[in-house]
Amino acid sequence: MAVSIKEIAKAAGVSTATVSRVINNSPKLSQKTRDKVLKIMKEMNYVPNSLARGLSNQKALNVALLINIEEPSSFHNPFFYEVMHGIETAVYKRGLSLIIASSRGEDKQEIVEWLMNEKRMQGIIIPSSLADGKLLNLLRKRKFPFVVIGKFEEGIKPVSWVDINNQQGGEQAVAHLIQNGYERIALICGGMDKVFNLDRLEGYKRALARHQMPMEPNWIVETDGSKNQAYSAMKALLQSDNCPNAVICGDNILSFGVMKAAQEMEVSIPKDLGLVSFDNYPLATLVEPSLTSIHIDVFQMGEMAANSLLALIDNPDASQQQMLISTAVEVRESSIRRT
Amino acid sequence: MAVSIKEIAKAAGVSTATVSRVINNSPKLSQKTRDKVLKIMKEMNYVPNSLARGLSNQKALNVALLINIEEPSSFHNPFFYEVMHGIETAVYKRGLSLIIASSRGEDKQEIVEWLMNEKRMQGIIIPSSLADGKLLNLLRKRKFPFVVIGKFEEGIKPVSWVDINNQQGGEQAVAHLIQNGYERIALICGGMDKVFNLDRLEGYKRALARHQMPMEPNWIVETDGSKNQAYSAMKALLQSDNCPNAVICGDNILSFGVMKAAQEMEVSIPKDLGLVSFDNYPLATLVEPSLTSIHIDVFQMGEMAANSLLALIDNPDASQQQMLISTAVEVRESSIRRT
DNA sequence: TTGAAAGCGCTAACAG
């Protein structure tokens, strides 16, 4: 059927070992034979069989991305799709491919075993929502390369992870609002059981402190992430004595709730209330006024996760790395007072 | 390292051929030896090496999903994520895994070659936005199993595809509006270069005809899919002489534009204007009134695509199938007049 | 119903 290394060897008048060497571009080869073999390979339209290589090397040229089917919202969809694209881009450059393995949480142990034992993956990328000590120990015991997407802290054991620099995002949001003349800044976010919300809060606090801005306990509101809770929270804030004149929201949905509250109370955005949202999706450019957002580069997060994993694959004893991706303020209407 | 077929054979006192037979549960085997071998396999925690099997069989136990990176909107994101999940679910049941291969359109030919030759996939799933005669001919020439996601008609050559029954969706939208007392129904959709928009239009027309409802040419509006164009279109409709009292939108974004126009013109939804949207995401439950939607089960589309592909893998000469997934009306506020 | 043995296509000592 397809042409194999043996036929190339014969046609080029060399041994299969030599052909193998040019495939893997081994350094110890004369330029002359290398060129000759390459030429024949091209002519005969040779493609190495990744299965045979895999069998020889004891590894498939694949890495897996575990996806958490149960939590489509935390890693919400367009978000994850972008991450995946980033990963795919990076691994493809190395001739590897990305396989998707979905898990419902309870079965993750099994699935990971399957990926390691049967499918012989080279490495695996795990969202932090699926990572836990038990799973990671299984991986570590086997010296199996993995990286976590989303900050993961688990005692003293080092783990490679990549995350968005949410603290920086929180700081940027505050700094941007201050620059635009707002000084009484509230924060409405999702559950504090999520590390990224804690990080954003931390950034928020730091920035306020650094700029010597007031900070009120009731300006920090934790919600379940729904539009309705954001709405109620904002309404309460606007009715309170120490009413803020700006607010930072954890995502577009929360912002939507805030906008509804403002509208009802006839508080004008951005004139009376500045608004900065995390995320650019799905509403940022759709609503009026459009939302100034803390943009999160999830594509890059995927790329970096993949590169980190590739490094571990190349050298399983390489040190674990923790990487943060910078956020950026995307300025739109909701935070700029028209003059 | 891991235990191999040879060790199982030795431990069970049989040959490797026999072990292989139980792995593939070949019929010609005494129950007794089968049980014995199975027991040993369990005890020794044996897992077959998919690479070695692949090499022997000349195929990797993988199928690929091509994704079109250039067109994140046509197959818009959460949509595609669900499709992928459906595919993964179906192939996993068969012990296969799903690999993701992204393409920017120009390079799809190469990528598909790579998947066939080097990665030795068993089959491939292609979004219709990436499918064209040239690519499919390449696949056909190699007798390589593939299915297209999204209706694909290309002359007389049969192709397996699965799609949402968009025509049915259009009909359902009309029927639902009529049932709720609206009789002057407009349609605002995206570009008519997309087959799904044509199908919806077709359904719309048929339903109107069947119910003997009026139909005006200017009630059918093609847009670029932006909120703004929907807004302008709706405004024009509301100002026109033969103003409709209901409208069907191609997606949530268009609906958002329509809602803005209605609000500005002080036309109340659903009282004065009924609204039905395609898709449930991202705004359907968020806006007020919430959007009655034509729900599209993309998870199922993924599953069916995968099953169709598996059938072709099992028997490459199986007949090509075309499958349509039913849509359903999800009733919310925007189309029900409060009494 | 089972076993022996020859591959599948590639890699990696080892020898030269």
Add this chain to the structure above:
DNA sequence: CTGTTAGCGCTTTCAA
């Protein structure tokens, strides 16, 4: 620098 050769783990004739 290059060739010989023995696997990698499984499948599959062919014989028994």
